Amino acid sequence: MVSLDLFKPAIEKVITGFSDILNVDAAVINGNGQLVTSTERYLKQKGALVHVPSIELVLSQGQYLVDKPGAMDMCTGCRFSTHCPAKVELLSSIKVANQPIGVVSLTSFTKEGQNRLSKNTEKYQQILTEITEMITTIIHLERSPSSREPYSLLLEETLHAACDAYLTFDRNGKLAFHNAAADSYLRKHHLQPDDLSRMFSPSLAVEGDGPLPIANCLGDKLGAPIEASPIIVDNQFVGGVLKIVADRPQAVPAAFPRPALPNRGSLDKIIGTSPAVNALKQKTEKIKNSSSTVLITGETGTGKGHLARAIHEASNRAYQPFVAINCASIPENLFESELFGYEEGAFTGAKKGGKPGRFELAHGGTLFLDEIGDMPLAIQPKLLRVLQEMTLERVGGTRSIPIDVRIIAATNHDLEELVAQKKFRADLYYRLGVIPIAIPSLRERLEDVPLLAESFLHKCVGKTGKAIHAISHEALERLQRYTWPGNVRELENAIEYAMNMESEDVLTADSLPDRIRMQQTVPAVQASPIKAKLADVQIEAIRQALQKHGSDLKGKQEVARELGIGIRTLYRKLKAYQLT
Structure with a gap:
């Protein structure tokens, strides 16, 4: 069998x-589970x-996604089974002459990386397949040397597939390669690759493995932020990678069509099977691909x-x-500059080169505009104009910047009441509320409490x-009897508290917070017959008036004017009688 260790230098470059x-962190492992090469963090976190058994499973299946490290069948017997440092791992076998000889791993040890890999699983799987195929090519080419280093071919192929503008350079600062997105950016600014080399090669210096100082130099001259990272092999600087961070995300190059969105059932993350939640999911499914604004209350x-x-x-x-x-908060x-950004010199302390806003x-x-x-009030007309025209001007700027953004807003306030109090603009309210979605309180769907509690239990492990x-059954009963004024967030906190207090392997009622554990069922106070009749009369009067004048x-x-009551009193009665 071919030994991967013979090709370690070339594989290490890849x-x-x-x-x-x-x-992400990466590693190559041979069939015996021994590390051939890896990033420094992978070695530190998982060892050599x-x-x-995990490697043998990948060798037999070809490719594997470990989305629950430490909790999967393949993890049984692993020294990390109860405390795996990895958050997510993509694995693919390396084959020579159709025989598996090792495994390539793309791993993330951070929550941010886990989210990125999970959202773009198909894209990373495609890149991982190309990496394993190129390692196979490396082995063949190393046996029959060519004039071109195979890792360079792999690097270029993958960079061509990237949406962002990437360039690579050698240890002397000479640009070696630029992908299609970078080529488009350079042509737009009437630049040639050699022009960039002349810009930064005099200032090229490397200190450790952090960002390169050329980033600031280039960023000033290109009018766009630059991210520059060195490539270190055997503790030697061999070159680097540049990424041009344009004002707005670049379109995906036609040469690399975006893969179809993975059918991961994201709406299944909305936990619950109650009629209220099922109705919420059905409505959300209908509007998920619309660009219309959504107002969540x-x-x-x-x-x-x-x-x-x-x-x-x-x-x-989803990929954006x-x-x-x-x-x-x-x-x-600072609100206007946070939303719309600002130009250089717009105000004292403004960042050189300006700064893009959230839009x-x-x-x-x-x-997502939370707590809208x-x-x-002073910012609301500016937001309304941006929503209507889908263009904006930065603070201190004069050029209009077109944007393509879907707005989702959320609030726990009654915006209609705020409009009546002139604390929120009516035109903005109607513009935001094209698709209104009301989330039911937890006390309105207590049948979902067991599912939610179980989900939070696993999350807190x-x-x-x-x-x-x-x-335990008793604990679930107490959880379902509680009224949950703090809703789902309070339930999550209660489960986390109980897990910290629990000394057994099953969460019991004795570990629940006192307010839940010691609650007593109090019989509802019955309204007097006279009060009940008055309420019926009021309800009917309000219902008829709404039918006559409308509910906007x-x-x-x-x-309110017809009934001789204030608008705020009307809102309270609508809520009390559940007429909204």
Whole structure:
């Protein structure tokens, strides 16, 4: 059998180069589970010997996704089975003469990397397949040397597939390669590759393995931020990779059609089988690929942000950015620059070269405006104009920048009441609420509590270090009797608290927070017959007035006037009688 160790130097160049480009850790392992080469972090986290049954499984199946490290059948007996440092791992076998001889691994040890790999699984699997095929080519070419280093071919093929503008350069600062996106960017700015070499080669210097100083030099001259990373092999600087971060995401080159979105059922992340949740999922399924604005309403803790992300991940924008901003957490004087960005010199302390705002960062994807009811009144007309025209101007700028962004807003306020109080613009409210989605409170779907509790239980296993995988019947009963004023967020916190308190391998009622454990069922107070009749009369009067004047803002104002009550009183009665 061919030994991968004989080709370690060439394979190491591939692994080192691509770990930098893809921003993941990589490793090559032989059939005996021994590390041939890897990134430094992989070696530090997992060591030089990999669980052999896992490697044997990949050798037999060809490719494998480890999306639950430590909790899969292949992990049985592994020294990391209860505390695996990996968050996600893609594995593919290396074959020579159709015989598997080793495995390539793309691994992430961070939550951010896990999200990226999970959202782009098909793309990374395709790249992983190309890497394994090129390692096979390396072995053949090393036996019959050619004039071209095989790892260079692999590097170029993968960079051509990338959406972003990438360039590579050698140890002397001479550009060796640029992909289609970079070529388009250079032509747009009337530049040649040699022009860039002359720009930064005098300032090329390498300190450790951090960012290269040429990034600042080039960024100033190109008018766009530059990310530059060195490629280090055998502790020697052999070159680097440049990435041009344009103002807005570049289109995917036609030479590399975007793979179909993986059918991962993102809406299944909305946990629950109650009629209320099923109706929510059905509505969300219908509107997921629309570009219309969505307004999510619901009490605090119901999961409005979770739903917004689920809509994005299920949509045809899933490969583009999801950018969230909490409107309640930004000072009013910074709000405009945060949303729309600013140009250089726009104000004292403005960053050189300016800064894109959240709209530009979300170009092609989704912008989530959380707590929209707390947006300053002075900013609202500017937001409305951007939503209507889909263009913006940075603070201190004069050029109009077109944007392609889907807006999802969320609030726990009654925006109609805020409009009536003149604390929120009516035109913005109608513009945001094209597709209204109301999330039910947890007390309205108590039948979902067991599923949610089980989900949070598994989520907290790693955080608490407790091997608890079940909830007792008594504990579930108490959880379902509680009214959950803090909704789903309170339930999650309660499960995490109970897991920290629990000393058994099953979560019991004794470990629940006191407010849940010691609750008593109090019989509902029956309304007197007279009060009940008065309520019926009021309900019928309000219902008839709504039918007459309509249920929009103007109609409700007429209803309040006709009934001789204030608009706020009307809203309270609508809510109390469940007429909305």
